[in-house]
Amino acid sequence: MAGRALAGVRVVEMGQLIAIPFATKLMADMGAEVIRIESCARMDGYRMAGFYKQDASGDYWNRAVNFHEQNRGKRSVTLDLTKSDGLETLLDLIAVSDVFAENFTPRVIRNFGLDYEDLRKVKPDIVMVSSTGYGHSGPWSGFGAIGYGTEAASGLASVTGYADGPPAIPELPYADYTAGEHTVFAIMAALMRRAVTGRGQLIDVSQTQTLTATAPDALMDYAFNGRVGAPSGNRHRVWAPQGTYRCAGEDRWISLTVRSDDEWAALCETLDRREWIGDPRFEDGLARLGSHDRLDEMISEATRAWDAGKLQAALQAVGVAAGAALDGKGLLFDEHLNERGFFEVVEHAEGSGVPPLPYASRPWKFGATPGRIDHAAPSLGEHNEDALGGLLGFSTERVREMEEAGVIGTAPAGGLPRVESNDTLMAQGRIVRWEDDFEEQTRARFGGG
Amino acid sequence: MSGALDGIEVLDLTHHVAGPYCTKLLADFGARVTKVERPGSGDPARRMGPFAGDDPHSEKSLPFLYLNTNKRSATLDFKTDTGRALLKRMAAGADLVVENFRPRSLPAARLSYSELSAVNPSVVMVSISNFGQTGPYRDFEATDIVEYALSGIQYIFGDNDREPLKHGFDQAQYKAGTDAAAAALIALYHRAMTGEGQWVDVSIQECIATGLRDTTSAFTYTGAVKWRRPNETGDLPRSPVATKDGYIVPIAFGGAGWNETVEFLGSDALRDERFSTAEGRMENAAEVDRILRETFAQYEKSDLFHRANRVRGLIYGLVQDSAELYENPQYEHRGYFVEVDHPIAGKGRYPGAPFGMSDTGWSVRSHAPLLGQHNVEVYVEEMGLSMDELRRLTAAGVV
Structure with missing residues (x-):
């Protein structure tokens, strides 16, 4: 079997939701050993909603979709950090690890006594990564944040949205992923450095800063030209037409970009609108950019009868960048x-x-x-005995005492599951449809079960 | 302060956005990056607007200036025999090669991974492409919006009674660049431990599709297909709403709910019995939404943002435009924007470090290179060509 790139790297993760769990799950896929520290009293919100087949009975907290997505391949150890035994055990784990990764607000970490300086006392070369909405220093450092808020603050939202509408953000915490991607890079940079110098360090990820770093155009335009950008829908600043156009069927769309006069001619031919080719209103990119509103109407009218997938194939065959807007099921298949x-x-x-x-x-x-994904996300406290006994050498008796004292556990001590039925989600317009035979369809394509 | 990646040699065969953001991350944290550009025209990003002073000059493209800090530029036509030989010599001394050509391009130029690893067996090569190096879409044409469509994010972006949306500018490319940089370091770490190099295939489509929360899983878990934002839900939208002077994203979180929101907004109209349950709010969604809109419109966004963040469970987001970000006290405190001077484009304050490192720095040591600025340094001082040879290659259009 091929080696694992991150074999031998041990990460202790005190993460929640996405920003840190996403980063460490990618590291787990590449061979790192990731130990998640969880609290029975205050579980990750992703254990509390989105259950398989919407079944909130029994140990629902081990069947939650987002928890499974973000934590596959990891181990789970529950520790009550408000008890000294719990906190000391965490420090014991950190003492035998390479990385400590967390995404709580700085106040929470400080109150537990888990600042970088505290960790260095038990593991001098530890790499600690702290991922927060706005960073560890500064007037906003105490503010909580989730991806929707940091995306707003980053500047990206101000140049995103329909041309005549408010700023827009997608239906997911997008900024958390951007932060997570940068976090993998940051951790690896620190581990590379440690391999050379023997020193660890503290990485201070501001989730907002990572997203701003990937959306510099409007900022640079302001810095050099004093111009403040605004949403411009799906349009490109130079290439025209570019847009997303309705196709045949229910809520089906195709996105395309025309980058040259040749591509424009190819689009017109494919849509059977050869008469547009010689039209002076559309003769070059600049003219098409100026006639974009009119073009959008004309193209929509022409794509309306096309199946999105067939149009994608027809346009790609003649060199026009085009793709159907895949929904979640379309992506899966x-x-x-x-x-x-x-x-x-x-x-x-x-x-x-x-x-x-x-x-x-x-x-x-x-x-x-x-x-590779080694195994599914762990059940709550699944690896308590493994990690405390195997890794730290605690006796079976001591582990049992910790369980009796409520320092560790395998069931939540509070909180209620949240179930939103597909009927409700449909009524609210949050899902476009659902299909009763999803199990059969999934099994037919991917096997198993 | 030294950089975390000091001593790492990167041969940068990238252009446009995705590849250059990958190598910018590496360069800004200390790696030495040598960017190979086509003689004459260079990286096509040099022709991407907006431009400094709106002057479409190849040294004034603002995206290019941002994306290429701390890099060296050497021009080379590696489709010629001489150029290919020079490129292989450069690759022989590199720890990492990064490229984002179409999958067929480098093999056609006889510079595939197998050909480069023949001269440098432990080299790490990262290839970024629209749809990856294999599979039926491998040779598809793509732009940022096409990546948005085919990766599933566009379908859940925008209003559900309008066309799907995309982010402004080039998010798909930047995301792929970030993932490629992370992948490069994972591969280099493995090499540092074992001496083994390898080829890494980064697909822009997969970069986005990796980061979609419960989108394919909504189907596998419950058969549901997620949609764009509904107009009226009778609940707080997790999207920008208008205030008196801009937009706010109102979020009630971690157990905080409707009552906390009503209390915080101090609205009597929202205290209506009919709105006290989720079902009631859904039944009266149009009215609830109207009242929410009217209520938010009475406040200033910064006031709401700062007050909400003192209430447990309310974490509001503040929509900021470019002008506001340059004045933002948090970014100011953290020294986020950094002034960079460029001999042709002039001075400007660029977006800075995405994250901080306590022991090693992030810095702009040099501005984006002029086209071929480091030809003498690279070809004569490092590779040992004579000035005559360089002149001859330049005249022949190889350099």
């Missing part, structure tokens, strides 16, 4: 992604009631040390 093995089937614990399911894998494919 996309032939290209599946040919590349992008979704990996993960088996869930026996008795969990969750069959083997496909999950999105990673943004990269390594030739010599391919990543």
